[in-house]
Amino acid sequence: MWFTVIRNVICPPSTIVYRTLKSGRPRVRFAPSPTGYLHLGGLRTALYNYLFAKSREGTFILRIEDTDQTRKVDGSIEALVKDLEWAGIEYEEGPGKGGCGPYVQSERLDIYQEYITKLLKNGTAYRCFCTERRLNILRRDAVKSQRVPKYDNRCRNLTNEDIKKKLTAGTPCCIRFKLTSDVQAFEDMIYGGIAYDVSLNEGDPVLMKSDGFPTYHFANVVDDHLMGVTHVLRGVEWQISTTKHLLIYRAFGWMPPQFGHLPLIVNSDGTKLSKRQCDVRVEDYRRNGIFPLALVNYITLSGGGFDHIPGAGVRLKTMDELAQEFQIRKISSHPTRNNPDLLEECNRLEIKRQMKDEELSQELINKLQNLISQKYRGQNLNVSNDHIKGVLNWALSRMTRIEDLVSNKFGFLWILPASDQQELDKELLEKLLINLESLESFDQSTLKDHLKQFSQSHNVKFPQLMKMLRAALSGLNEGPGVAEMMQLLGKGQSLERIKAVVR
Structure with a gap:
């Protein structure tokens, strides 16, 4: 039997075994933090992981990384799952579904304790008793001296006797990883060869905080290994941390997954896209009349990964078609620029597609009927199916959102005039x-x-x-x-x- 049972959870013992026994089918994950809403960048990461898995008959995993409890927002996990389902992104393993769980990191603390003990025993990690006050002084002095602020690795050299005394005295401590100065190189699936000596700019990083919760870097590596993740597709902001993760993999003696980093999404003028903007939340796109397939196609048209003939215009593709065409080598390494006009065109094409389908067109008609009835409550209205269908067909070349048809400008379409207008000739x-x-x-x-x-x-x-x-x-x-x-x-x-x- 090739599975190892860990606390009543069935998990593969290593990616090597997994790859051998599963014939190379990938396992990928989307691992957001429950700190609020799902934004456009997060949806892009989830989508590309999903398409990568689907294109190779692999497995798409949802994992919730909530190790920073101070930033956790109530209800955000449920909202995140709702946004993914709305977008048509289905996970095979994750919260509420079977597999190598638990899939919420705060429910895996005993697992992290087990694996941090392994690093303490093999000497690649150590206990650090430095206070926050001392760390702040180090940062301040480094800034004053125009040096890179980083931990000075002071507690690396504590003797076993020193450690025992501090533990006996109840001195709080965290656990740090011993960085080495060798350059960890890897082949990024999108950017190509990357080499970086993390020790030049960082001191030994914290793996386990004093409150018993792991940091992102440690939990991320342990979870990816135990869940048999074979490929990691994530935002380019994590690329600089990958060499650190590779060192942790080596400390355990584990084979790391393959890494690919997705470029930033920026505004149309190249400026940084802010999460505070109302146009980056998936919830806002949904509320403002954007259809899921339109948003999905917009993301793929902007970020690459698919064949596109220049000058051929925009063609909307189903999720199955996108999965069939997906090629990770065609993802652009350049920042993805937001293009509102392209999104509107995708939405118009989705309305057109739905109007050609009898069932979907009726759903559109029903939706518009409800919007009209709510907006013009108490008025004498014409909301017959035939009338609304005719208006929608007319609007295909003019409108990009059916909500536009409920604006005051088009009130005449629905409100029937009074028949007793005496002033008319x-x-x-x-x-x-x-x-x-x-x-x-x-x-x-x-x-x-x-x-x-x-x-x-x-x-x-x-x-x-x-x-x-x-x-x-x-x-x-x-x-x-x-x-x-x-x-x-x-x-x-x-x-x-x-x-x-x-x-």
Whole structure:
């Protein structure tokens, strides 16, 4: 039996065994911290891991890294899972699902204690009793002397007797890792060869804090190993830490996974994308009418990893198509620039795709019906399926979000005018009605020319006729031009609305 049982949890003992026995199928993970909402960069990381696993019939794992309890936000795990599900990203292993759990790091503290003991025993880690006050003095002195602020590794040299005395006295301590000065090189799947001597800029890092919680670096390595992670795709901000992680892998005698680092996402002008901006939260995209497949395609079109023919335009792809086409070597190593226009085009194409599907188009119609009813509660409305479907088809080349159709500008589409408008010249409108019935073409240009001719032949000022006709069609003071309004309503409904006020 190739599994090792650890606290009633079944886990592979090493990635070497895993790779041998699982025929090279990858295991990847998305490991966010529950510190708030899922932002665009996090969704990109989850998506690329998911597509990488799906493209190779591998396993996608969700792990919650909550070792920093001071930053944990209640409800954020549930919100994160909801955002992933909305985006169509499904995890095979994770909270609430079987596998090599627990998948929440705060539930794995006894596992970390077991493995930190291994490093203490083999001499690659040591107890540090330095106070926060001393560490602050070191940082301040380094800044004053224009040196890189880092720990001076003082407690490395404590004798066993010194350590016993401090432990007996109850002196708080953390556990640090002994960095070595050799350069740890690795082949980044996206950036190529990377070599970095972490000891030049850092002192020995903390692996286990005095409160018994591991740091990111330690828990990350232990969890990836025990969960059989074969490939790590994460943000480029973690690239500089990878050499440190490789040293920890070596201290355990474990084979590390392969690493690939995704470039930054920046604003269209190249400036840093801030998490405080309201346009980087997945929740905001969802609330503002962006469809999940549109957002997913937008991310992939911006970040690379897929074949794209220059000048061929945007083509929306399903999640299965994206997985089939995904090639990690084609991910761009350059920062990904936010392009709001591209996102809007993706959303328009998704509405168009849904309108071609009978079931999905009905869902769109139902959604728009609900939005209209909520916005214009108590009004006499036309929200029939046929009318809404016609409006949606018209809007495909003009709108990128169906919520736009509920704005005041388009209120005339849904609100039926009152039939008792006494101030209207009903005799004149009846003559216009007869004229309009004979029109074969009901496009905007034809209507505008015809209405101008009618105003001249009946000796009525054109603005006055337009005001009267707008009142008959909508009863509203705002909206698009009358000819455009009539084209959008269509010949049948335009005539019916005029008939309603003249008869």
